[in-house]
Amino acid sequence: xxxxxxxxxxxxxxxxxxxxxxxxxxxxxxxxxxxxxxxxxxxxxxxxxxxxxxxxxxxxxxxxxxxxxxxxxxxxxxxxxxxxxxxxxxxxxxxxxxxxxxxxxxxxxxxxxxxxxxxxxxxxxxxxxxxxxxxxxxxxxxxxxxxxxxxxxxxxxxxxxxxxxxxxxxxxxxxxxxxxxxxxxxxxxxxxxxxxxxxxxxxxxxxxxxxxxxxxxxxxxxxxxxxxxxxxxxxxxxxxxxxxxxxxxxxxxxxxxxxxxxxxxxxxxxxxxxxxxxxxxxxxxxxxxxxxxxxxxxxxxxxxxxxxxxxxxxxxxxxx
Numbered sequence: 001x002x003x004x005x006x007x008x009x010x011x012x013x014x015x016x017x018x019x020x021x022x023x024x025x026x027x028x029x030x031x032x033x034x035x036x037x038x039x040x041x042x043x044x045x046x047x048x049x050x051x052x053x054x055x056x057x058x059x060x061x062x063x064x065x066x067x068x069x070x071x072x073x074x075x076x077x078x079x080x081x082x083x084x085x086x087x088x089x090x091x092x093x094x095x096x097x098x099x100x101x102x103x104x105x106x107x108x109x110x111x112x113x114x115x116x117x118x119x120x121x122x123x124x125x126x127x128x129x130x131x132x133x134x135x136x137x138x139x140x141x142x143x144x145x146x147x148x149x150x151x152x153x154x155x156x157x158x159x160x161x162x163x164x165x166x167x168x169x170x171x172x173x174x175x176x177x178x179x180x181x182x183x184x185x186x187x188x189x190x191x192x193x194x195x196x197x198x199x200x201x202x203x204x205x206x207x208x209x210x211x212x213x214x215x216x217x218x219x220x221x222x223x224x225x226x227x228x229x230x231x232x233x234x235x236x237x238x239x240x241x242x243x244x245x246x247x248x249x250x251x252x253x254x255x256x257x258x259x260x261x262x263x264x265x266x267x268x269x270x271x272x273x274x275x276x277x278x279x280x281x282x283x284x285x286x287x288x289x290x291x292x293x294x295x296x297x298x299x300x301x302x303x304x305x306x307x308x309x310x311x312x313x314x315x316x317x318x319x320x
Contacts, residue, residue, distance in 0.1 A: 040106050054106065066146060076124075092304075096124055098125075099165045101165075112125055156190030160195070169194065171202050174201075190298075190300060194218045198232040224252050
C-alpha cells in the first residue's frame with residue numbers, strides 16, 4: 001500500500017481533506033487510526049497498554065523529541081518486547097516492526113510477543129505521530145538508533161513491515177545499503193521482511209536488491225484484496241537473490257495484525273476493502289513470525305537458544 005493509494009491527489013491537500021473526516025483519537029494530532037483488538041492490547045507490555053502512553057509517544061514524535069540519547073525509555077517512542085533472558089540468554093539479533101498506515105502500533109503486539117517468547121528475539125514497534133511509518137521527503141525512519149539503545153546486545157536487526165510499514169522498512173534498508181551518509185550503519189542490518197508489501201521506492205530513487213544476497217522474506221496472503229497484486233508481482237524481481245517467498249493460503253491483509261479495520265473503508269476509501277480470511281488469525285501470525293525468524297536465521301549472528309524446555313504455568317505438570 002503506497003501513500004498515493006491512500007491519497008490519490010497530492011499528499012498535503014488530500015490529507016487535509018481526510019483529517020476533517022477522521023475520528024479524534026487523542027491529542028495531537030487529529031487522526032483516524034484502526035484501534036487494537038482486546039487480544040492485541042493484552043499482548044502489549046503492561047506499561048504500554050493505555051491510550052495515554054501511546055498518545056504521549058505520538059506527541060513526542062510530532063515535536064521531534066524521540067531520541068536514543070536519553071535515559072528515559074519513553075523518549076525511544078516505541079513499544080519494546082523483551083524476551084525471557086533467563087530462558088534464552090541475551091540475543092544478538094532483534095526486530096524493528098513498522099506497522100501499516102493508520103494502524104495503532106499495539107495492533108501488532110501478538111506478532112511481536114510471539115517472536116520474543118517463541119524465539120527469544122527482542123522486538124520494538126515504533127510509534128509515529130499519525131501512525132504512518134513514512135514521512136514524505138525523507139528516506140529513513142530514524143528509529144533503528146532507538147531500538148539499539150533499548151537492546152544494546154543486539155548486533156543485527158531485521159527490519160520488518162506490514163503494508164506501508166514494509167515500504168518504511170525497505171527505505172531504511174536501501175538507504176543504509178546505498179547512501180554513505182545514512183544514519184544507519186549497514187553492518188547493523190541482518191535482513192528485511194515484508195508482510196503484504198513489495199519492494200517499492202518512496203521518492204528516494206530506484207530500489208533494487210536483485211544484485212544482492214541480502215536476507216529477505218516476502219509474505220503475502222491469498223485473500224488479501226488491499227495489496228496491489230499486479231504491482232507486487234511486477235516488483236517481485238526487485239527482491240534479493242536470497243529472498244524467501246511465502247503465500248499464506250486463506251489469510252487476508254488485516255490478519256497480519258490484530259486491529260479493528262471496520263472503519264477503514266469509510267475513512268480511507270474503497271482501496272481498503274479487504275478479502276475474507278478463512279484461517280484463524282493465530283495461524284497467519286504463526287506463519288508470519290516464522291518468516292521473520294527465517295530471515296533472522298540468515299543474519300550472520302547466532303540465534304538465541306532456549307536453555308531448557310519449560311512447561312507453561314497453565315499446563316498441568318502431573319502425568320495423568
